Amino acid sequence: MSSAGCGVHSAYVVDRNGSIVTPADILTSVEWTRVLDDVSTAHVVISPDGDCCAQLGKVRTWRHKLVIARDGVTVWEGPIIQAEWSFDKVELWASDVLVWLDRRVPHQSITFDATDLTTIGEWLIEDGFAPDDPGHTVTVLGPARVDGGRKYTVDIGQTGDHLRDLADTGLDYTAVGSDIVLMPEDWSASVGTLTDADFPAGLIVAEDGSQLATRVIVHGDENSGVKGVSGDEDAYYGLLERSIEETSVTTSASAEAAARSRRAANYPVPVFLSSDEVTLSPEAAVDVPKLVPGWCVDVATAATCRSLTQRLKIAGVKVTEDGDGESVQVTLAPASSDLED
Template sequence: MGAVRRLGCPDEYHVRVVEYLGAGSTGKNSAVSSKTVTTLTGLVSVEWGRRLEDTSEATVTLAQSRVSAACCRALSRFENWFWDLLIFRDSELVWRGPILDLEETGQSIVIHARDLSAWLERRSWVAPYGAALPSNPDLAAVAHYNLIGAFVADPELPTQTAIWTRPNIPAITSYTPSGIKLADTDLRLSEDSNAREDLDETAKFGLDWTTHVDKILISGEASTSTPAAAWLSADDFAVPLQVAMQGSTAGTAILVYGGASGDVPALYWRGLDRPPVFLEPLRVNSTTMSDADKTEIGKSVVLRNFPPARVVRVPDGAPLTPAAPIPMAGLVCGRRINVSVDSRCWPASAGYRLSQVAVKWSQAGEQVGVTFAPLVQPR
């Protein structure tokens, strides 16, 4: 394996088309080593991405005049879904997924693919993998085993067994325990739903999922208490960042209704030497809570809203510079990344979840853009 290339600085891209023979893996039974249909020639541009809780896409454009005869013959046998597109950045596999469309314009050939999670919309959970789980399992384990079940052979289609039950099927997905127990949710999966709908429904209870290269990763949502996987500064972005204090959401006082005193509110007011700036009233779902406890709840709400936090604003799709201290492999959607701005009147830092990566490559070079989502509060 060669040296890790900085963002924006690969030596080359190359793209391979392979027959789909099973789930992705990097081990001995890796689908990466499955039968190669062709290595694409005449590359003009490559666009690919990664997305949080969504399916990413890739587009490869070839100059028809530079496509080799062997590559052209191979593409003439094109099979939707059953051919995979593999994108390599130097020697590093960075994206994989089934090819859906192929277009020829006379001057170019354009190949469109979606990542591995596209299969989930075309598969259903058909095997009782949940039976192998312990009592009251972690919710991430439930999602993991259900995905494995969606990729094994259909019992009514025994001819598929050789394809779908390869030893590397479990490597199609991995999970990190979320700390959320199944019994603490009211998860209900429909009998007629597809695997994507099942995964999205499970994720509503606090899971993140993303496709990273050739594997679907499942974990708990990154929160304000999650350690950062990387730190970026304003100098790591090719566009300006903003720092703001959002007073429109600030407040110094709140009325809390409910509890033992019913409609008699408890008041928390921070800064008694200043006029109160009221937040929206809060009602607790309890008939026994004391006024003291209601006041503590109100205090915690006000302290989160005043003084307003300094917010670092990163534009969607913000391009990173080669100076960014993070490799392509480290751009995993769902992970926490902290962003700091030091050279301003208001030095500030903020944590985010990486929600999208968008990469464009051509002979002019590579551009890597990122989009962030807010962190959630700890459960």
Template sequence: MPGRGSSWCPDRMWADMPAELGCPQEYRAVIHWRGGARPFTSPGVSALTGVSWNRTVNDTSEGVITIAKGDAGAACCGQLGQIEPYAHELSIYRDSELVWQGPVVRTVENRTTFTVEAKDVTEWLARTVNTTLLRYVSANQADPQHRGPVQEIAQTIIRLNLNGALFASGPDWPRILPFIVRDDDTVATSFEKDGSDDASAWIVPILQIIDEELVPRGLEYTTVGRALVLGRSQTTSDPAQARLTLDHVAGDVQIVRDGAAGATLVWVTNQTGQEIAGTQFGVSGVTGPVYGRLDTLVTTQAEGLTAYDLWQLARASYNGRNPVPTSLSIPQGSSLAASAPVSMRQLVPGVRLDVSATGMCSSVTQPYRLSDVDVEWTDASGEEVGVSLIPIGDPYTGAPP
């Protein structure tokens, strides 16, 4: 049963042109069984009244649909009542394009509406505890757990846990592994977090390992549909997906130049309190004539970090700090115009988008990377697509200690 979302759009012509946002003719929602392939049910055309979904970098996104029970019909309503969190997944389609998918986590029913709330596929990693050893220090490429790009390490941790690890209910039970996409960093990461005897697993959710240990080392992750993208911070050498101007924004914009986020040197140390004996530090960056020396200090209480580990953390944190970042955001209530020369498929958090902000006091043309996409659709007002952009800065390329 196709979802509703049918609404006339005066800018429909742009949807038929390549690499433009356009305006959808309809939104559809389908409830699938776990894995996202086998359909379970879908609200009827006249029943789907609201859709919201987002994409974000280094976090779990959410998708929500609202269904008018009176328009759904008794048979569909009965099926909606059988939706089971984590046994079923929500899939959202913009016209024929799958734009969002992930496990249902909650349903809410009142007298007139039925709401389905879901999270993207990283939720499976948040609900799966690691049972593997985390020793990625070997230089032997034949070792499955060798050191290498942090994106490769992330994929290996996910694969070892989902394919045959202890307590697995079946190989790749959430069906994630075929949909992992990697964009590797050029720097090899050495990562270890085990017990003192190197034989103990760190019993925490997989997503916590990714967030606390791999993201600070330069990993960026996001989801697009069912795809899990394990990427890296974009630099000025990466091609832009599109070039936008303020004419492509319907509503207000904010340009913020924030000196608090700037730095010429980033220091990371494991010194805590008054105890400094045996501690180490890592530093990345370079001083120059514009800012002189502008330091940022990051303190970590993680145990067992080497000087190389601390340098990796400093290198990842340096990106985007020099020059002082100038960020551009489209506040809530504003949105990308249908004429924006970028398709929904290209709006992947982390990609580079160049923006020419002419007509403002801060007239700049600057490379940004996309951090968030927030989409709202209702049968009354149609679609609004909001984005947030953060400046691109090149990573420190000096040699490690």
């Protein structure tokens, strides 16, 4: 059986051409994250000596990539966005492969009609990287089963924002190294089980009603007249309405699908589980490299006044290692709209 364990990290800097610039010989601190439907980040502090110092002086943002391994297994990589050189240390901040899409725009105009969101998402990624590919792959775990009508115009909007808009309406995505993984929003494959014993202290169960809506209206461009509606007054919550403009939506059918997805994501009120203030126990029955946002873990906890027994989706992971050892923190969110607690 896999367990979280106590990992040891290493890191190195890679040039755009694939050659290694330098290893981080004395790594005093490392932090890497994984997030769902957005760009993750990493930060390392290096105490340079000898040749390592000279090579680290050559590091340039966007040209070079930070690669982090845990117990010899690569767990994170992406372009260096910020670097600082001090008398006795070098600090590097990096973002994952998705950050390039925040610096790319559509390179051709296209209209999708009743097309699965994973197909649209894959097109956005491939189009974004087409003129200049820093090295990426795309893995599609399954169709979103949400059809969308979308229109993109050359040079209008950032590709990363277009991808995030899709994630609001029925698609999930995350980066694992240089691989961008697309999956349906209800993807529920489990990578382990967590109980109260795996959260020694600091466990938080939270109900977030800030985005609750019993009725959602999605409009296309204000001049198109396209509109989709999902839900109505609720016998338990009453009537809570949200009106949203999705300018890339081109058909009423896709607007209705977007409204259903928006409502399902926040109805009933999502219940989250967070260990942001505590590390997972090393004996926790999960393999840290497999803690990928979008996958799920089965959780049973009665440590707080709000007990919880259900399959939850990994929404975020944060791993740090310094002189005090390793800390693995996770944030878990509802896996689907039909939850029991």
